[in-house]
Amino acid sequence: MPSHVEFESTPYTRVRRPTPQIVATLFGKVRLWRVGYRPTHRTGEPTLFPVALQLGLAAGATPAIAERAAYYQSEAGATQRRTRQRLRDEHGLRWGIKKLREVVARVADGMAAARHDVQVQNILRLLEQAWVGTGPHKPVLSVGRDGISFGLPVRGGTVFEVATAGTVTVMNRRGRRLGTVYLAHTPESKQGTMSRNLTRLVTAVLQAWERPLPRLCYVTDAGDNESAYYATVLRPMRHPRTGDRLDGVRVVDYYHASERL
Template sequence: MSQVVSDEMAEYRHDAQVDQLLAWLAAAGASTGRHKPVACVGRDGITLRLRMTRGSLYEVASTGTVSVYDRRGIRLGTVYPAYAPASGQSAMSQALTAVIRDVLTRWEGPLPRWCDVTDAGDNETGYDDHVLRGMTHPRTGAALAWVRVVDYYHASERVWALANVVFGNASRAVRWAKTMRKWFLRPGGGVNRVRHSATAFRVARTLTRVQKKEYDRAYAYLRNRMGHLDDARYRRVGVPLGSGVTGAACKTVFTQRLKLSGMRWTKEGTQTIPNLRVILLSGIWGAVYGRVLAARPQPIMGGYRASEPDEIGIAA
């Protein structure tokens, strides 16, 4: 029964999420503050234990977010798509793109600032490069000016990795890493200053093979993403620095419901519960369930149409 209703409700998720985002954009536009309203997109993956014919297999499911922030940088709300493991995560890409395009098509006010905040993983970077970067406005054909942000906290992890390699003294490593994290947020090329400082200390040390590999990996992460680590500018224009909303979505959509002790799922079953959870978390349960009921033929009992109980609310 849950799967039947899940499939029915999933048909109305997209339209209800677009309606919700448009309402939040209207509220953001009417708010007071010094920033332009922001529409922020994110996506991330999480491993799930799937039940196979023989044993188990761990694969990556995907969660996406589209959030709206008002002129004071306050998040008004977030809508969530989520999908079971699939090669290339094409369903997630299609769902996110469809939501963005339909919001743009229906939105009549001044455009918000569109941004994309991720941890710069392979699927996330591919979506940026192949979809968002070339996206145009569906009505006007004008190119969209996306602000692409690499998550501040993932970048900070690389700073800590550099500190642990370069400094043998733990307290000195902590002091250096904390100072570098502050430099990230300062104008004037913060990440570049971090790289220069790390290099200066690196040449004074003789590293083991393992240490050199760790240092090179962390350093390359920062070097290759410098163009998307301009945190001082992002703060100045009210763009979020972190992908915490998307990271939290992985936990609330999947971990809290599908990764309890001993749980294993088939791919088909894996999609049933997220279909319901993203509707609930997006704040559109009533709207979607109402549309499902309206689309069903209602039996007439004693002159009144019988309404059905919300029998699957607990499943989400």
């Protein structure tokens, strides 16, 4: 191993003795011996372990087990307790909540940069599938969003904000759902992040779709944020390439509406 290396324009000096790290894998834990490098000029940067970077370790976990843990946690109905139980039963790993959250957060951060482009491509693929299909109807591009109605406490429990989830769904010519792309964001006043990302996604799809437009619709309940998004964003929206006004249909969820009548 060289005595000195440079990483991201910062010089590092090799530590004399290797140090062990316990690494989580698909088949349990292994001990990895690492040679570390500290910043030569004590810039405050953490010790660098080249082998860990080359292996793609995230919070002491291999990419394979990190992906598996994130998948377990993202499944419908999953809880942190159930995810930890599956990791213990199927992989021999006894993770605490802090460890699980750290690994899942690393996976989420790593996927964030590519998420938008992948979602756009998925929707375009579904639209193409719907377009070439047979049936009596036009394909449908349906946008939806909703909030967690009970709210979540933030700022020490003194302020309640609502988390939000969004969907972009493609229906084929027979009215059957071909697939859905999902968005979700943590509690935020007026849900601005969701509005920006959902608008960005819909705009990118319309920009890239070169065939005649599918039928456009917006399906929600009549909550404040959902109604405001339709009134201020979707209703006045114009086609990003042609500038033509977009004609869409708003659908208010019958069950939510009937509960309030």
